[in-house]
Amino acid sequence: MLPSRPGPPALPAPDLRPELSPEQARAAFREGAVSPTSGWSDGYAQANLVVVPAAYAYDVLLFAQRNPKPCPVLDVSDVGSPRTTLAPEADLRTDLPLYRIWQDGQLVEERTDVSGAWRPDLVAFLIGCSFSFEGALTRAGVPLRHVEQGRNVAMYRTAVACRPAGRLHGPLVVSMRPIPAALVSTAVRVTAGMPGVHGAPVHIGAPEALGIADLAQPDFGDPVDIGPDEVPVFWACGVTPQAVIEQARVPFAITHAPGYMLITDLPDQKLLLP
Amino acid sequence: MLPSRPGPPALPAPDLRPELSPEQARAAFREGAVSPTSGWSDGYAQANLVVVPAAYAYDVLLFAQRNPKPCPVLDVSDVGSPRTTLAPEADLRTDLPLYRIWQDGQLVEERTDVSGAWRPDLVAFLIGCSFSFEGALTRAGVPLRHVEQGRNVAMYRTAVACRPAGRLHGPLVVSMRPIPAALVSTAVRVTAGMPGVHGAPVHIGAPEALGIADLAQPDFGDPVDIGPDEVPVFWACGVTPQAVIEQARVPFAITHAPGYMLITDLPDQKLLLP
Structure with missing residues (x-):
């Protein structure tokens, strides 16, 4: 009789997720757990992943320099290496909960492990994520409706x-959080101090x-209910490179799935100004 | 009888230099005037210039990403273009007061015009310069001894x-300003708010x-006298790429001469946080 194959491990209960260390969270994802990472490992920065062939690396880095609000680069791997200084023990091929594989600008597959798709000519870019300022918003008394509603953020x-760079061009992608009107200024002040994770909102109301014709139909993530005294506040989003990969028809790329981020060892506090 | 050839134009008097518009200052340099640019065109950002073949552009951009204190990138030209968004009317081949030409890591020549050395495969990097925060220091009551003493800053x-990137490696270069001990905190606060032009000091005293064995013998610029109640304060310096070009023996490069910067159309205020 064959041994039964284990399914993906059970997810930690929602109230336990903020308490997990980055290493514990990454271990759960490495073992196959799949979940958006908003609310996980409170106090640690999260990062978007963009992996392209070395022949596209200059264009990506220049695109990021020209579009720092959506693309604040936190680290760049050496060619072929799945390692990052943001989490020295992590393996970028296995330690995120969900990946996307792109060919010629088409999303061809989502996977929980991209070891089989890795190539020696790949370069990994880690880009700041707005989940990293959510702890600071909470501590400042700003509610996070998507977390309360148990949903991924709406994007x-x-x-x-965006300002083009080399062969790369495409639209700005934003994340949206509904903010009570009396707290919008607070949300601006808190996030302005963290430019490494997108900084202040790019658009309010x-x-x-x-x-955006209909907030109830996000292009990525989940729709999030907006209360009567709340204003939709928009931050530049690290999913922007995925829209660029699509529009510019990049021959090959690996990214995270929107909302399913790398949890780094970098304390959020390190991203605070000055 | 041959007409007499004009020499370089007379420099504007020191007290007039802060009043010149960036365009007027660049026109003077284009016509051959040669002077360090500290104190010129008050209120406008200045920039370091690093020009390398496209084959080295990724390494330079990655080096800058990994060493943001000495190398805050303000703009990158398209391949072959001597234009920058920081000063749309400027020609990067003629509008700086003094250039350096490098071959295989050796400084081979200083010139006031590099039109003859320009190549279609060159990429220009404009890097923030600490001269851009000197106006803010002055307004905060912090004296600038090198300006008072009529000298270039000491570097x-x-x-x-620095953290290496690809083929590039080399030492951090710093600029030094003597600051009265009671004003060192002020100098930190003022410059911390301008990370695009090197930000807070990297080292104080x-x-x-x-x-540094002897402050009286700077590697670049002029020695600057330090008063009895003053502390030497060190900022990361945009000359760092020149030390890297030298140490890593980059095959070909053009840079500004230390202290002889591009004066941009960008108001210093635009570099303030957040």
């Missing part, structure tokens, strides 16, 4: 074009001015 | 290694800990 492709 | 190669 939208906008009508705003008026989603139609960003080309 | 030193240190014993601190104790030059020997940086490997």
Whole structure:
């Protein structure tokens, strides 16, 4: 009789997730757990992952330099290495909960492990994530509706074009959080102090001015309910490179799945100004 | 009888230099005027210039990402273009007061115009300069001894290694300003708010800990007298890439001469946080 194959491990209960160390969280994901990472490992920075062939690495780095709000680069791997200084023990091929594989700008697959797709010519970019400032927002009394509603954050492709770089071009992607009107200033002040994880909002209210027709239909993540005295506040989002990979038809890329981030060993506090 | 050839134009008097617009200052340099630019065009950011072949551009950009204190990138040109968004009317081949040409890591020539050395495969990096925060220091009551003494700022190669990137490696270079002991905190606070132009000091006092044996013998610029109640304060310096070009023996490069910067159209205020 064959031994039964284990399924993915049970997820830690929601109230335990903030308490997990980054190493514990990554171990759970390495073993196959799948979950958006908002609310996990409180106090530690999270990062977007963009992996491209070395032939595209300069274009990606230049795109990031020209578009620092959506693409604050926290680290770049050496060619072929799945390692990052942000989490020296982590393996970038296995330690995120969910990955996407892209060919010629098409999303071809989502996987929990990309070891089999790794190549010696790949370069990994780790880009700051707005989940990293959510702890600071909570401590400042700003509620996080997507966490309360048990959903991934809502993300939208906008009508705003990024500044192109080499072969790369594409729209700005934003994340949206509903903020009580009386706390919008607080949310601006708190996040302005963390430019390494997207910084201050790029847009407050008026989603139609960003080309967003219906907030209930995000392009990535989940729809999040907006209360009557709440304003949609938009931050530049690290999913922007995925929209660029798509629009610029990059021949090959690996990314995280939106909301399913690398949890780093870097304390959020290290991202505070000055 | 041959017409007499004009020499370089007379320099504007020191008290007029802060009043010149960036365009007027660049026009003077384009016509051949030669002067360090500290104190010129008050209120406008200045920039270090590093020009390398496209084959080295990724290494330079990655080096800058890994060493943001000495190398805060303000703009990168497209391949072959001597233009920058920081000063759209400027020509990077003529509009700085003094350039250096490097071959195989050797400084081979200083020139006031590098049009003849320009190549279609060159990429220009504009890197923030500490001269850009000198106006803010003055307004905060912090004296600038090198300006008072009519000298270029003093710069030193240190014993601190930068984080390498690809083929690039080399020491951190710092600029030094003597600051009255009671104003050192003010100087830290003012400059911490401008990370795009090197930000807060990297080191205060104790030059020997940086490997600087004699402050009276700077590696670049001029020696600056230090008063009895003054402390030497060190900022990361945009000359660092020149020490890297030398140590890593980059095959070809063009840079500004230390202290002889590009004066941009960007108001210093734009470099303030957040």
